[in-house]
Amino acid sequence: MCESNAYIEENGNETLFLETVDIIRPEGMNIYLRDFWGQEKVFKGRIKEISLLKHRIVLVRQECEDV
Incomplete structure (x- = not known):
């Protein structure tokens, strides 16, 4: 199988998403x-x-941008 696992990276740690x-x-x-x-x-x-x-x-949360 060629599927991948997706992880969220926060503060240097990764959690399975x-x-x-x-x-x-x-x-x-x-x-x-x-x-x-x-x-x-x-x-x-x-x-x-x-x-x-x-x-x-590896995913990272979108940071808020100042407008």
């Missing part, structure tokens, strides 16, 4: 993810890193 991610799609300021079994999650932030060899997706 979704396992066996099959689809990842940017949608504006959000990241849409769906796993192998059809579970869907939306993360408000950005992709920090994707490692295809390690099957890892």
